[in-house]
Amino acid sequence: MKINDISYRGVWLDADGWSVRIIDQTRLPWSVDIPRLVDCADVARAITTMQVRGAPLIGAVAAYGLALALRADASDAAMQRDAALLAATRPTAINLAWAIGRMLAVLRDLPASARADAAYAEAGRIADEDVAQNAAIGDHGLPLIEAIAARRGKVRILTHCNAGWLATVDWGTALAPIYRAHDRGIELHVWVDETRPRNQGAALTAFELAGHGVPHAVVADNAGGHLMQHGEVDLVIVGTDRVTRRGDVANKIGTYLKALAAHDNGVPFWVALPSTTIDWQVDDGISEIPIEQRAAEEVTHVSGLADDGVVRSVRVVPPGSPAANPAFDVTPARLVSGLITERGRCAASAAGLLGLFPERG
């Protein structure tokens, strides 16, 4: 999608044909920086520091990271070490393990001399498939929005965090149906949760929507329940970092609170995901999905543009007070109206998922 009328993907090969380019999302929306990643350590650091984030994008970037690693050393030992390093960069996103596993399955039995080229090719396929999947998610989510538009005209949609094109290789997951609907001329208003502590809603989703011309307003994470009580939200669409076999949804901390409010007010709550986000090994998301505890500084400090034009971090919690920072929560399937995947929509249940993905039965 576009920034300042230039089209980008979330990850691409540099013109040199081997190094990897990303958009540094820690600098957005204030600055569009395009770091060049030249080795596996660069990629691991980009993921850990959240220069790239969003489950689908992390998977594609990690795949390119393994290609860079194999370019330097394609031995079995190095490949296993670097794959483990990349897989350990973030604990919650299932796409990361999926992408590394897919790469290893292709590469394992190849001679070392053939591995780097094969890894670049496979990483490219992972990226292209992500784009196609997200376009399909947009197509399958579109009818939900069209149905509301037919009933009442303007459609008011709330989203949490950033599940837009910046979280994927292109299109996004939760935002893909929104972009499709906007392009069809449906009148939209998107409520963008700020998404503390890292403010990906305010910094990234708002930035994306403004770039594409979609009307929206940023609200504090606290506001969504009130908006739903007063009939100001027709639909909630969020992304996810991991969906369990029975339809529990791990996503950015605070998603569960919005799902509760949607359920209490009869507002449909949909989750958009590529099927790579489904963890078929896990049933009970609340007890089984490990939740990443991130640094207290993300809560105690906020980064933004100061009036002197410098991006500064300011402390918002007094120095004598500690902070805790669980980064994700799990929304139980009973609160989810349904899932939007690249194969279509389904109920958030084992039966619903197996209906779309019978090969997992």
Next chain:
Amino acid sequence: MKINDISYRGVWLDADGWSVRIIDQTRLPWSVDIPRLVDCADVARAITTMQVRGAPLIGAVAAYGLALALRADASDAAMQRDAALLAATRPTAINLAWAIGRMLAVLRDLPASARADAAYAEAGRIADEDVAQNAAIGDHGLPLIEAIAARRGKVRILTHCNAGWLATVDWGTALAPIYRAHDRGIELHVWVDETRPRNQGAALTAFELAGHGVPHAVVADNAGGHLMQHGEVDLVIVGTDRVTRRGDVANKIGTYLKALAAHDNGVPFWVALPSTTIDWQVDDGISEIPIEQRAAEEVTHVSGLADDGVVRSVRVVPPGSPAANPAFDVTPARLVSGLITERGRCAASAAGLLGLFPERG
């Protein structure tokens, strides 16, 4: 209560015997500034700009504001004008209208020459009664904490916004039972919601608790549901800006989301209030209580201490994106475990409230 071992109230008369002192809460926790208010306009500005905030404290400060107004001009016309000016400074807090109404009832039939002295005396009574009421709220809330402590030892309590002594003349409402329990030696851990967009939890509640030595941690507003899902919260206590006759609770935006999560996880959700906060004229809080829409800048900008030691405001929403800022929400009585008042605890219902306040029947 104390800041740096000096005891303060939320509002008091200066040593000159007529001007009014407050703690500028927009400067906390970085600086303890004590502005001197010399006329009605000063007081109105202090309330509007939230130098003083918290429903009980606003009422007491407005009462002193009317005393300052009458010192300048005690005519009927001026008294009505200034009372209306003060009553219009904030739309949601019922205590404001209550305090102004109580003042006018005392003053209306007095000769103009007697009004200023009577107004100071009545404002002093309002302040002293608030302190006594909050101490009683602490006593009535304490058994809830003692019962949990007897069962499991350490008690983990979540609170939203600031309903501590800084929101009242002294003691606080939601924090009064916490201070009482801490002083009794009960082991506590308080989860402090940051409370975007104005961050009163991070800036004021954390500051208060640290000053009093109560163990606590600040969390993003998004975190509470996850903490409750994982059994990390034994009790929620919040304050309120207005309680309806049937027990609906208007409080800082986001309170409703925490009440939903508490209900979903079987965590008791209590609301602490002086009875002046009850609006006996209103039943349905969601449809009948006007919700203040505050400036978008509270969402688009965050204020904090920069690393150069200067308190700075940084922009967190890109300039091309608007923001919306509803300041309160209403938690329906069905989600409230009970109310803690100066007369005791009761169910959040008309029957419960009338049991404690039969004179309203």
